[in-house]
Amino acid sequence: MRLTALLLAVLATATANAAAQCGPDQLNTARTITLKREGAQYGALQHAALPLEKGEVVLTFDDGPSADNTPLVLKALSDQCVKATFFLIGEHIKQQPDLARRLIREGHSAGIHSNTHPHLGTMTPEQQLDDLKLSRAAYKSVFGVEPPAYRFPYLEETPTLLEALKRDNITVASIDMAINDWTPEDTTAILAQRLTESLDKAGRGIILMHDEHAATARALPTLLKVLQDKGYKVVHLEWEAPK
Numbered sequence: 001m002r003l004t005a006l007l008l009a010v011l012a013t014a015t016a017n018a019a020a021q022c023g024p025d026q027l028n029t030a031r032t033i034t035l036k037r038e039g040a041q042y043g044a045l046q047h048a049a050l051p052l053e054k055g056e057v058v059l060t061f062d063d064g065p066s067a068d069n070t071p072l073v074l075k076a077l078s079d080q081c082v083k084a085t086f087f088l089i090g091e092h093i094k095q096q097p098d099l100a101r102r103l104i105r106e107g108h109s110a111g112i113h114s115n116t117h118p119h120l121g122t123m124t125p126e127q128q129l130d131d132l133k134l135s136r137a138a139y140k141s142v143f144g145v146e147p148p149a150y151r152f153p154y155l156e157e158t159p160t161l162l163e164a165l166k167r168d169n170i171t172v173a174s175i176d177m178a179i180n181d182w183t184p185e186d187t188t189a190i191l192a193q194r195l196t197e198s199l200d201k202a203g204r205g206i207i208l209m210h211d212e213h214a215a216t217a218r219a220l221p222t223l224l225k226v227l228q229d230k231g232y233k234v235v236h237l238e239w240e241a242p243k
């Protein structure tokens with residue numbers, strides 16, 4: 001056997017073993033919701049709630065892919081056998097195309113989160129549409145299909161983009177709760193406390209986190225343990241394939 005083939009065989013075995021470890025000790029993905037490709041708007045902070053039962057949460061990560069931190073996030077998710085949805089920045093997709101593809105290969109789903117993470121509300125309609133166009137092109141160049149969903153940077157929605165997304169059957173994915181994980185000084189204990197408070201308040205819904213941030217990547221094993229200890233169930237969001 002050639003060395004490359006041998007390495008591939010070893011890797012395949014390692015992957016199979018990792019998958020085989022999923023069991024009652026892990027958090028696990030309880031179920032998958034497959035949404036239509038349509039101009040819907042979800043996330044109770046700004047729109048309709050997803051059809052989730054009490055105690056069900058959707059894990060979402062914004063601002064990646066990040067070469068430094070996304071792999072750690074993927075490891076933590078894999079260790080607990082849970083799937084998440086990543087809202088990617090167009091420029092980051094272009095910088096890390098292989099990492100973007102890895103998200104999908106590992107069973108996660110992905111939407112877009114603008115091209116350069118601007119404050120869209122300060123831009124002209126033309127500039128906003130241009131940013132959307134570039135982010136869609138970046139997504140399509142890596143995944144071969146149009147993005148099914150969009151999350152506004154800073155959740156700052158604009159009439160221009162809301163209309164464009166609706167027209168082009170791209171779902172707006174807002175949130176139900178956050179852990180405000182954008183300060184590098186945040187410790188794992190602080191993030192776990194914020195998650196607990198958000199869960200206690202919302203009881204269900206879409207959780208916003210950031211795979212771009214080291215503090216989040218570091219804390220994720222603990223955050224997933226919080227969900228498990230409190231009896232929450234993880235629901236994975238997927239979208240229908242484009243027609």
Ligand SMILES: [Zn+2]
Nearest residue numbers: 062063153154
């Ligand atoms: Zn963001």
